[in-house]
Amino acid sequence: MPSLTGCDPFDRDPPPPDPLAPMVDEAFALAAAYQDAATTHPVLAGRLTPITEAHAAHAAELARVTEVALPSTTPTTSTAADSDTTLTALRERERAAGESAVQACLAAPAERAALLASIAAARASHLEALQ
Structure with a gap:
């Protein structure tokens, strides 16, 4: 009798990675960079801590939405x-x-556009705070 190993009728290819998954890492890395800068230059901490917190919150929300750790x-x-x-x-x-x-906002489905637009707007405001 031939073996049917690997012939599971429910065996499916894994879903492709979420296109927003790289943004989780990006937001997390930004939070780390700001935290490091605030620690290294305490005089900047007042300006950088709210931005650090915003990037950390974005990373957490993107991780939740994309189901990426x-x-x-x-x-x-x-x-x-x-x-x-x-x-x-x-x-x-x-x-x-x-x-x-x-770019992610422009390419995203409608249900994610609001989150991405909010992140894009926050990042634009961060530029102003860094002037």
Whole structure:
């Protein structure tokens, strides 16, 4: 009698990864970068802590929506020795992240557009806070 190993009628290909899954990592990494900058430059903590918290909240909500686990370890970030260079680096990261949020919003189904638009708007406001 031939073996039917692997012939499970319910065996299906796994679903493709959620297209928003990379945004979980991006938001988590941004939160870590701001936290690191606030720790390294305490004089900036008042400005950076609310942005850190916003990125952490975005990461948590994106993880919930996409059913992707938050990373278990905080990414290593490199903070510049002086606060002006740190702010410049954070602005560049925020600008790039804002662009990715806008692109994700434009490509997302309607039920996710509001969340992504909110994230894109928050990232734009973060740029203003970093000026």
